[in-house]
Amino acid sequence: MTKETRIDRRFAALKTEGRKALVCFVTAGDPDADTFAKLLAELPKAGADIIEVGMPFSDPMADGPAIQAASLRALKSGQTMVKTLAMVANFRKTDPDTPIVLMGYYNPVYVYPVDKFLDEAAAAGVDGLIIVDVPPEADEELCLPAMERGLNFIRLTTPTTDAKRLPTVLTNTSGFVYYVSITGITGAAAPVVNDVHSQVARIKGATELPVVVGFGVRTGEQAAALAKGADGVVVGSALVSAIKDSLGPNGDATAKTVPAVVDLVKSLSQALKPV
Amino acid sequence: MAGKDKKSSDAKLNSYRTGPDEQGHFGLFGGRFVAETLMPLILDLEKAYNDAKADPAFHAELTDLLTHYGGRPSPLYYAERLTEHFREVAAAQGGKGGAKIYFKRDELNHTGSHKINNTLGQILLARRMGKTRIIAETGAGQHGVAVATVCARFGLPCEIFMGATDVKRQSPNVARMYMLGAKVNAVTSGAGTLKDAMNEALRDWVTNVHDTYYIIGTAAGPHPYPELVRDFQSVIGKETREQILEREGRLPDTLVACIGGGSNAIGLFHPFLDDEGVAIYGVEAGGHGLDVENGHAASMSGGKPGVLHGNRTYLLQDADGQILEGHSISAGLDYPGVGPEHSWLKATGRVNYVPITDKEALDAFQLCARQEGIIPALEPSHALGYVTKLAPTLPRDNLLVMNMCGRGDKDVFAVAGYLGMTI
Known part of the structure; x- marks a missing residue:
């Protein structure tokens, strides 16, 4: 077991308050470094309980068009792993509490390489990792070294993770469990609420960890419905779509960019408040 | 990890044909x-x-x-005129060499390739x-x-x-x-x-x-x-083995195949990996040349290990781990990765991986059409491009088998364009 992290503390606090976690995904450096830094600083105030920061990758195989485009915008604006880690370190200077989870694909981490990445991520104030294409079968090369540095390794469980496989997936998972509500890519079809409820109940029966639901969550109403029985929801594609819709004709950030995302996060947060 | 690597390096002393392990x-x-x-x-x-x-x-x-x-087995064809051609090239350079060239004719399969x-x-x-x-x-x-x-x-x-x-x-x-x-x-x-x-x-x-x-x-x-x-492609090498034994009474000395992902190559190579006397060459797409950034698709000659599309292998990538697009005249070789077994065969040194440029492949394409009456696909034209360099340097009794893995019907319009022909 890793020692208590910001993620553990945040979920404990949410439980005391009787609230569900709003987990917000944004891609590092999208649409550009300065706008992203401003956005990151605003997200906790708008109601983001946990922030997932996407590490842009040229080939985001598990992502739909919205997050693919966000990744490309970030890369085009010159985003690199060094810059992503520096952005987290800067955020930490003014926000000691909001958990940050880096999410992405293995290759940029692998070539960094792994040990250097983990050391620098821990030093920057990163709390957890979600690496989409490293399954539990490969735990010794990334998950276990991350745990040794006190980072939570957060695993995705999916509708295809059956009872036989679930224990394998949960073994070295910490922080929280991310339930992927659909078989598909991010931002695709809307999940069927009742199916999600039964699957989340199944996972909660197998772990003490908080379970959050993601993929395809777009509106406050939907977020509230999906959060029932779970400990929170993740919103990603809807936020990066809001960024895209706010851009100027050349694809540059405008005065509307940060407020567009902040307003959406506020409304989602409001919808998740206990009634 | 260290333990795992040691195990595989021990294993190679006995056989190159035991992989992968149970985790792939x-x-x-x-x-x-x-x-x-x-x-x-x-x-x-x-x-x-x-x-x-x-x-x-x-x-x-x-x-x-x-x-x-499918039309198997595909013939093993003695490319007599190309053999003579390479011997003339060798003679013109003052040499006496020129390997005996065979084509494994997988372009004759149903659908036109392996x-x-x-x-x-x-x-x-x-x-x-x-x-x-x-x-x-x-x-x-x-x-x-x-x-x-x-x-x-x-x-x-x-x-x-x-x-x-x-x-x-x-x-x-x-x-x-x-x-x-x-x-x-x-x-x-x-x-x-x-x-x-x-x-x-x-x-x-x-x-x-x-x-x-x-x-x-x-x-x-x-x-x-x-x-x-x-395993499914190894039928190529298994047939080649039987056919060359029947034709020549011995194993080949040299194998050559093109590599994009590398399925035709591993199919030819795998049954011969433990035959020490067989020199093996995998030919990658050198595009505009390895010195041209993002101008080639030679992931082993010009890339480094990474993880993409489900496996760890050599990849064309930048310093930040972003995958490069690469370039090749051949759409079938225009891929920034390669099959993981090839990466391992490169690391062990069992197979030699070499690049051939767009231009060298185009020259080989034309040479093959004129000398043998076979219009090759642009993919095996890369293999032939390397044969063009290698064969004249080898002795005459060297048996060289090249996999003619696809026919060029699909490429004739594109090649005509590159050559400035109007049809």
Whole structure:
């Protein structure tokens, strides 16, 4: 077991308050470094309980068009792993509490390489990792070294993770469990609420960890419905779509960019408040 | 990790043919790097393949199809005029050499390339698994055509993902896929080539995992694909072995094959890996030259290890781990990765991997057409490009087998364009 992290503390606090976690995904450096830094600083105030920061990758195989485009915008604006880690370190200077989870694909981490990445991520104030294409079968090369540095390794469980496989997936998972509500890519079809409820109940029966639901969550109403029985929801594609819709004709950030995302996060947060 | 590496380096002393291990590793390379949604299916596929391997009925059905539908065995052809040509080249340089050139004629298979060997095997696996819908990626369209063909033959619906750039430069194959009843999805993300097609196929698969089987076209991707594609393609090397023994009474001295993902090459090489006297060359797409940044598709000669599309292997990538698009005149070689077993064979030094440029391949394409009356695909034209350099330096009794893995019908318009011909 890793020692208590910001993620553990945040979920404990949410439980005391009787609230569900709003987990917000944004891609590092999208649409550009300065706008992203401003956005990151605003997200906790708008109601983001946990922030997932996407590490842009040229080939985001598990992502739909919205997050693919966000990744490309970030890369085009010159985003690199060094810059992503520096952005987290800067955020930490003014926000000691909001958990940050880096999410992405293995290759940029692998070539960094792994040990250097983990050391620098821990030093920057990163709390957890979600690496989409490293399954539990490969735990010794990334998950276990991350745990040794006190980072939570957060695993995705999916509708295809059956009872036989679930224990394998949960073994070295910490922080929280991310339930992927659909078989598909991010931002695709809307999940069927009742199916999600039964699957989340199944996972909660197998772990003490908080379970959050993601993929395809777009509106406050939907977020509230999906959060029932779970400990929170993740919103990603809807936020990066809001960024895209706010851009100027050349694809540059405008005065509307940060407020567009902040307003959406506020409304989602409001919808998740206990009634 | 250290323990694992040691084990594989010990193993190589005895045999190069024992991989992968149970987790799909060829030394450092290979593995199963996929999203969780796909893991249960990948594990099911592994089980289904192991069952099929042990089932004589599976082999019997596959052999029957390869023979009567695919047209196997393909001939081993003595390329007499090219042999003479290289001997003249050697003589002009003051040498006495010039290897004896054989072509393994896999371009004569049904659908025009080696790809049918693999698609017949995988469609039988898909049926065993009860899957009712087939998807595939394609670069040059040879694999797409071979998939569309077996789907028509077995009455399964089929969707092919093909980069929009490749749809343009390989239009004859696009037409063939449509005629065979396949749906062709032109992929516009990235540079619109093979890597992007593979991303999109994976996105489809993760969405339709319950009923869909993904026929990967090369010996790459998550375990067990590199192993099963290699096994299905090894018919090339097994036949070559029998045929050369019959013709020459001994094994070849030299093997040459082109490498994109590397399925035709591993198919030829694998049965010979433990024959020490056989020198083996894999020919990568050197594009505009290895010194041109992002101007080639030679992932082993000009890339470094990374993780993409389910496996760890050599990749074309920048310092930040972003995958480069690469470039090759040949759509079938225009891929920034390579099968993991090739990466391992490079690391062990068993196989030599060398680049051939667009121009060298075009020259070889024309040489082959004029000297042998065989219009090769641009992919094996790269292999021949290297034979052109190598053969004159080898002694006359050196038996060289090159895999003519595809025919050039699909390329004639593109090549005519490059040569400035008006048709």
